[in-house]
Amino acid sequence: xxxxxxxxxxxxxDLLLELRARETLPAMLLxxxxxxxxxxxxxxxxxxxxxxxxxxxxxxxxxxxxxxxRAFIPExxxxxxxxxxxxxxxxxxxxxxxxxxxxxxxxxxEVVALPAFGLFFEQVTWSTVAAVALADVGICxxxxxxxxxxxxxxxxxxLFPVLFLPLSVPILVGGVGAAVGDDPARYLAFLALYDxxxxxxxxxxxxxxxTE
Amino acid sequence: xxxxxxxxxxxxxxxxxxxxxxxxxxxxxQRIFYLHVPIALTAYACFGWGAWKALRLLWTxxxxxxxxxxxxxxxxxxxxxxxxxxxxxxxxxxxGVWWSWGERQLVLFLILFLFYAxxxxxxxxxxxxxxxxxxxxxxxxxxxxxxxxSFLAIRLAENFIHPVVFTRDGPQMSGDMFFTFCVSLxxxxxxxxxxxxxxxxxxxxxxxxxxxxxSLELG
Numbered sequence: 001x002x003x004x005x006x007x008x009x010x011x012x013x014d015l016l017l018e019l020r021a022r023e024t025l026p027a028m029l030l031x032x033x034x035x036x037x038x039x040x041x042x043x044x045x046x047x048x049x050x051x052x053x054x055x056x057x058x059x060x061x062x063x064x065x066x067x068x069x070r071a072f073i074p075e076x077x078x079x080x081x082x083x084x085x086x087x088x089x090x091x092x093x094x095x096x097x098x099x100x101x102x103x104x105x106x107x108x109x110e111v112v113a114l115p116a117f118g119l120f121f122e123q124v125t126w127s128t129v130a131a132v133a134l135a136d137v138g139i140c141x142x143x144x145x146x147x148x149x150x151x152x153x154x155x156x157x158x159l160f161p162v163l164f165l166p167l168s169v170p171i172l173v174g175g176v177g178a179a180v181g182d183d184p185a186r187y188l189a190f191l192a193l194y195d196x197x198x199x200x201x202x203x204x205x206x207x208x209x210x211t212e
Numbered sequence: 213x214x215x216x217x218x219x220x221x222x223x224x225x226x227x228x229x230x231x232x233x234x235x236x237x238x239x240x241x242q243r244i245f246y247l248h249v250p251i252a253l254t255a256y257a258c259f260g261w262g263a264w265k266a267l268r269l270l271w272t273x274x275x276x277x278x279x280x281x282x283x284x285x286x287x288x289x290x291x292x293x294x295x296x297x298x299x300x301x302x303x304x305x306x307x308g309v310w311w312s313w314g315e316r317q318l319v320l321f322l323i324l325f326l327f328y329a330x331x332x333x334x335x336x337x338x339x340x341x342x343x344x345x346x347x348x349x350x351x352x353x354x355x356x357x358x359x360x361x362s363f364l365a366i367r368l369a370e371n372f373i374h375p376v377v378f379t380r381d382g383p384q385m386s387g388d389m390f391f392t393f394c395v396s397l398x399x400x401x402x403x404x405x406x407x408x409x410x411x412x413x414x415x416x417x418x419x420x421x422x423x424x425x426x427s428l429e430l431g
Contacts, residue, residue, distance in 0.1 A: 142354075145350070149334060149347050149350070149351065150334070150337075152338055152343065152347060153334060153337030153338045154337045154338075154339075155333070155337045159330075159333060159334060159337055162329075162330045162333055163330045163333075163334060163351070165326070166323050166324075166326040166327035166330060166358070167327065167354065167358060169323050169362060169365060170358075170361050170362055170364070170365035173365040173366070173368055173369045174365070174368075177368055177369065186368065187368065190364065190365070190368060193361075193364075194361060197357060197361065198354075198357065198361075201353065201354065201357055205270070205350040205353060208270050208346040208347070208349070208350050209346065209347055209350055211343075211346065212343060
């Protein structure tokens with residue numbers, strides 16, 4: 001129970017900071033809308049409707065990148081992480097708290113992005129919504145630990161997308177497959193598998209990333 | 213070991229070119245199979261070995277595993293790049309294109325190539341020390357989990373035009389072909405092992421030299 005309380009407290013800290021400073025979320029919202037508009041002009045007029053589904057996934061992925069990149073940089077720069085590591089909490093709780101917070105940001109951005117996509121392009125199906133929900137978990141689980149790794153290095157903002165994009169290819173396959181494939185359930189199951197495997201790996205190994 | 217690697221590898225190539233029967237469909241170009249597939253399997257073996265050493269590092273905290281894991285990943289990336297090159301040549305001769313998104317193994321190796329290139333970026337961006345060793349190790353572990361997941365993803369995403377040689381019923385080739393394949397594979401693995409040991413010895417020597425130089429400057 002204390003573990004859940006720790007996670008909730010850590011996530012609350014990030015959400016409160018965001019409420020006061022309002023840095024990440026407005027940037028994510030504007031970015032996802034601007035990306036969708038840019039994609040509208042990147043597609044030729046006679047492009048198939050199915051192509052736009054792929055663009056939705058690229059927009060979601062890049063928006064997540066934008067939000068998660070910042071997740072651990074203030075922690076490193078203002079030495080918050082040193083305090084968190086010394087605090088009497090399980091270190092994986094730091095990761096889980098970050099996952100919950102970034103998940104909240106990403107979900108908020110998508111609440112705007114999906115209707116906007118429906119308005120600009122084509123109707124969003126239920127299987128797409130389910131795939132987005134499953135993919136968010138995987139994106140945030142993998143993203144939170146990779147952002148912590150990238151923030152430890154010199155390149156920081158530059159490094160995170162390079163680390164993350166190869167790992168996100170299976171998410172794109174699952175997401176686009178669920179939207180355009182004949183059998184969405186298979187792709188949703190694959191996304192769930194991805195979430196489970198990488199969440200366990202990240203949860204178990206996060207401790208080694210932040211220990212000094 | 214270097215001599216053994218050279219002998220077995222030359223034997224493998226000789227067998228592949230001169231002795232193994234010609235493929236009825238693809239003709240002589242099929243013979244690159246005896247190089248391409250052993251190189252790919254060797255790359256997997258290197259990545260697996262690197263992840264195993266990474267796991268040992270996290271488990272025991274012994275710093276010497278860091279260099280071993282890094283060297284194995286380094287070798288894996290070299291063999292992975294060779295897989296991309298040989299696969300591309302094969303695709304050109306068989307299908308007339310340098311690159312085909314239909315070929316699962318090649319796409320997988322492209323993803324892995326990007327992933328492990330990022331491994332090197334990560335490693336060179338971190339300050340030297342136990343922190344770097346641990347973070348690199350965690351990333352290397354993500355790599356071996358990514359291999360089967362990506363494989364599954366590509367399978368889900370693809371139209372299947374790649375010839376599948378190994379099925380659940382065992383290898384679909386004649387005994388002579390299989391023997392040649394095994395000799396080539398053994399040669400490649402020996403080559404990778406030799407390179408790995410040489411590289412490791414070289415890197416250890418570098419580190420020792422640096423330590424000695426530092427203590428000289430201090431003294």
